[in-house]
Amino acid sequence: MQYEGVLKKMQTEIGKPIQYYLVFESDFLNLNQILNKELTVNFIKHQCLNCGNDRPIFRQGFCKSCFFEIPSAGDWIMRPELSTAHLNQADRDLDYEKRVQLQPHIVYLANSSNVKVGVTRKTQVPTRWIDQGAHEALEIVEAPNRYLAGITEVALKNYVGDKTNWRKMLTNTVADESLVEWRNKLKQYIPEEASQYFVENNTETHLDFPVLQYPEKVKSLNLSKTPNYQGVLKGIKGQYLIFEDNTVFNVRSNEGCYVGLTIS
Structure with missing residues (x-):
């Protein structure tokens, strides 16, 4: 299965456990259903959540000019x-x-x-x-x-x-x-x-989070430094994806990154 789109904070639905969704322009992915599966993340470009341009993200998913202008920032x-x-x-x-x-x-x-x-x-x-x-x-x-x-x-x-x-x-x-x-x-x-x-x-x-395995020691995935990553998804907590190799990925801090996702 393949998905492509700009990252925004995961949407959630209260439950036991909480349900997590990545929502793209024309598709969505229930992340609970891919626990224990391999997920590949490929960074493609930036896409400011306000203007939509391919500019470096400054904060909160916005490019620098939008961040200092729009009322929601x-x-x-x-x-x-x-x-x-x-x-x-x-x-x-x-x-x-x-x-x-x-x-x-x-x-x-x-x-x-x-x-x-x-x-x-x-x-x-x-x-x-x-x-x-x-x-x-x-x-x-x-x-x-x-x-x-x-x-x-x-x-x-x-x-x-x-x-x-x-x-x-x-x-x-x-x-x-x-x-x-x-x-x-x-x-x-x-x-x-x-x-x-x-x-x-x-x-x-x-609150009950869908985590099969907590990391012993976390290492953070930064798409600007590591644009391609592959790992087995073991849990979701907060706005983080938790992988088997102790890698954690903060979806919220990567808002505005346009990515390709492959599930295998």
């Missing part, structure tokens, strides 16, 4: 506390920013390599947790806009991490934690403006 994406749509102030495109920022946002705790705090739109639950490779997650604040969620995350980062150790996540060296206990401990540090949106009496969401 503004600084507030990575730093929600910089959101200003609630003040009627534009960053790059106020209409776009209002659509994204002025909707319910969740501040959550997730355990992927350690307990961390994060922010996502309510519509992205549980997708965001799956993308981070979290075994368990818990909503702690449901804010009406991105700004309030962002300042809550900033406040809580003083007491809990906000980064995932991707190596620990992929080798599955993760200790079980009580996120309910963490939530109750962190409640006192939520900013006053967001305290009324605290979520209590909810339970943890547990």
Whole structure:
């Protein structure tokens, strides 16, 4: 079987285990169905996810000029506390920013390599947790806009991490934690403006990833350095493909790469 197209982050479907899909312009591939099969990845060219041109990818699947121009790559994406749509102030495109920022946002705790705090739109639950490779997650604040969620995350980062150790996540060296206990401990540090949106009496969401074999020591596949790779697919976790030889491939960090895939 052969597939060809530009890489975008894998789409997911909650289940036991989670189902993963690579979606191309005119085709899609359910990756769960090719576990234990050999997958060949061949880099063909770059294709910016915005303009479609064959230019080097700068960040998030976009070429450099698009990254610094389009509204979906503004600084507030990575730093929600910089959101200003609630003040009627534009960053790059106020209409776009209002659509994204002025909707319910969740501040959550997730355990992927350690307990961390994060922010996502309510519509992205549980997708965001799956993308981070979290075994368990818990909503702690449901804010009406991105700004309030962002300042809550900033406040809580003083007491809990906000980064995932991707190596620990992929080798599955993760200790079980009580996120309910963490939530109750962190409640006192939520900013006053967001305290009324605290979520209590909810339970943890547990996630089951399709992994047959975890790597002992990970080595990362970078298509710009290794444009052709072949290996047996052993698992999918977060946005990573895990291969039998301990190679891991971050699909999300390779967005904008146009590739050919062969399954044998």
